[in-house]
Amino acid sequence: MPLGDQALIRSAQRLWQHAGPRAALAWLCVYLSVIVTGQNFNTAYLGFGWQLIPWDILSHDPIRSVWYLHVQPPLWNLLLGGSARVSPFSDRLTLQVIMALCGIAVAWLAAVLARRLGLSRRWSVIVALIASLHPEVFKGAFEPTYELATAALLLLTLIAVADLTRQENTRRSLIILSVAVTTTAMTRSLYHPVWVLVIVAFGLWLMRKRIHWKTTLIVLSIPLIVMGGWMLKNQALYGRATMSSWFGMNLQRAVIPVLPRADLEEMYAKGQISEIAMIGPFGNYDLYADAMPDCSPEYGHRSVVEPMRTTDEWSPNFNYQCFLPVFDQAGEDAMNVIREHPEAWLEGRLWSLRTTIAVATIPEESKSIVMRSLDKIFSIARLDFGGVLSTKGWGTPIYGQLEAKTDFGLLLIPMYLLIGWIGLWQIVQRLRRRALHRHAAVYLVGSFTVVFTVLVGAIAELGEQSRFRTMVDPIVTVMVLALITPSAQRFYRRLHSHSSQARAVGK
Numbered sequence: 001m002p003l004g005d006q007a008l009i010r011s012a013q014r015l016w017q018h019a020g021p022r023a024a025l026a027w028l029c030v031y032l033s034v035i036v037t038g039q040n041f042n043t044a045y046l047g048f049g050w051q052l053i054p055w056d057i058l059s060h061d062p063i064r065s066v067w068y069l070h071v072q073p074p075l076w077n078l079l080l081g082g083s084a085r086v087s088p089f090s091d092r093l094t095l096q097v098i099m100a101l102c103g104i105a106v107a108w109l110a111a112v113l114a115r116r117l118g119l120s121r122r123w124s125v126i127v128a129l130i131a132s133l134h135p136e137v138f139k140g141a142f143e144p145t146y147e148l149a150t151a152a153l154l155l156l157t158l159i160a161v162a163d164l165t166r167q168e169n170t171r172r173s174l175i176i177l178s179v180a181v182t183t184t185a186m187t188r189s190l191y192h193p194v195w196v197l198v199i200v201a202f203g204l205w206l207m208r209k210r211i212h213w214k215t216t217l218i219v220l221s222i223p224l225i226v227m228g229g230w231m232l233k234n235q236a237l238y239g240r241a242t243m244s245s246w247f248g249m250n251l252q253r254a255v256i257p258v259l260p261r262a263d264l265e266e267m268y269a270k271g272q273i274s275e276i277a278m279i280g281p282f283g284n285y286d287l288y289a290d291a292m293p294d295c296s297p298e299y300g301h302r303s304v305v306e307p308m309r310t311t312d313e314w315s316p317n318f319n320y321q322c323f324l325p326v327f328d329q330a331g332e333d334a335m336n337v338i339r340e341h342p343e344a345w346l347e348g349r350l351w352s353l354r355t356t357i358a359v360a361t362i363p364e365e366s367k368s369i370v371m372r373s374l375d376k377i378f379s380i381a382r383l384d385f386g387g388v389l390s391t392k393g394w395g396t397p398i399y400g401q402l403e404a405k406t407d408f409g410l411l412l413i414p415m416y417l418l419i420g421w422i423g424l425w426q427i428v429q430r431l432r433r434r435a436l437h438r439h440a441a442v443y444l445v446g447s448f449t450v451v452f453t454v455l456v457g458a459i460a461e462l463g464e465q466s467r468f469r470t471m472v473d474p475i476v477t478v479m480v481l482a483l484i485t486p487s488a489q490r491f492y493r494r495l496h497s498h499s500s501q502a503r504a505v506g507k
Contacts, residue, residue, distance in 0.1 A: 037369050057302045123485055357408050361406070
């Protein structure tokens with residue numbers, strides 16, 4: 001056998017000794033079995049996805065389309081559109097491969113994180129599969145949305161933090177950490193630059209005695225140049241230095257539907273809110289045109305010129321440039337409502353927090369018996385409980401009805417509370433100068449990320465919280481199981497030891 005082939009075989013054997021490849025291969029086998037048993041890749045999102053530039057434009061001219069993008073950070077649009085543009089295969093097949101690779105990455109990285117948190121190779125694989133085959137997460141592999149990719153980036157972030165605490169190639173780990181959080185923010189607008197800078201600063205503080213000032217400069221320059229550059233681009237083109245331009249309308253959607261109609265009409269009569277608030281959030285531009293000054297797009301590219309999508313006649317193109325003043329006015333109206341009726345804002349936030357543990361019905365409706373079986377297993381494990389999301393008393397029920405039936409994963413509540421408490425406890429221990437958990441840094445960053453995701457998602461959104469949760473479900477699952485598995489193993493060994501002693505005495 002040639003020496004090159006022998007070296008390749010040895011490299012493959014060494015790689016196979018790690019938990020990551022084993023978890024990834026197991027995940028891929030389940031993924032293929034789901035496809036074989038009837039689960040199709042759904043590309044419907046390409047036709048109406050609010051976060052995407054209209055697909056017929058993006059897939060044919062991804063570079064200029066993303067240049068004129070203002071409603072979202074650029075990376076997901078660039079990845080999907082660029083891949084479709086250069087791939088010789090169909091859009092469906094191309095994007096299906098991309099999403100499968102995202103799922104493989106989640107399984108692999110979850111196993112790596114579990115190993116970093118002290119689990120054995122076998123248990124790391126098991127935990128990674130639990131985290132990545134959870135149907136709430138797994139369903140992301142069958143549609144071109146960015147939750148699964150974001151979950152992989154968050155896992156990579158915690159792995160980089162774990163490597164810092166192991167003091168393995170500190171400079172490389174800091175750069176990986178900086179790149180991971182910056183890429184996350186450039187993919188998903190929920191992860192604000194503040195989240196990025198807090199984690200990067202924490203990493204630099206951890207390694208403050210081991211790094212040169214040049215390393216600090218390099219690590220800080222990555223988010224500052226990349227995120228700052230995108231915000232400067234938006235400032236130059238649109239006069240708004242933002243990562244995402246539709247925050248104002250998101251905020252309107254988060255609070256105004258909760259306000260009783262009579263109170264909304266009273267504020268409108270007093271001139272405290274504009275007609276935009278009366279029309280409602282995220283409608284076609286024609287609904288707002290008469291309430292706004294005349295507008296003509298400044299640039300000639302289709303991504304900012306066309307108010308509607310050609311791929312779906314009912315779906316607006318929110319990247320249409322004339323939406324920008326509408327978004328701004330919606331934000332002003334929302335702030336006025338919050339100041340005038342803080343109780344409506346608070347009610348919306350409590351409703352959003354409940355929605356965080358709502359469970360999607362998509363997996364149980366799958367044609368694949370494997371997917372449906374997974375959903376049944378996890379439904380039992382999550383302690384799913386049937387209930388309703390009620391909007392009685394609201395001025396504008398967001399589902400078009402007063403109640404929507406759904407299941408709630410009750411086990412998710414203690415899992416998420418545990419992670420939040422662990423992070424807080426590590427801070428308290430640090431302030432008291434007490435001994436910290438050996439993986440305290442990982443749990444601090446993980447807890448901060450989970451709390452940030454849940455609270456920011458609840459503060460600025462209404463009805464999207466369970467989708468936000470799927471991005472952090474894998475890291476919560478890995479961290480919780482890494483905490484309880486060793487204790488369970490010790491309990492089992494003690495129980496087994498007592499049983500053996502009892503049998504010996506009986507003899």
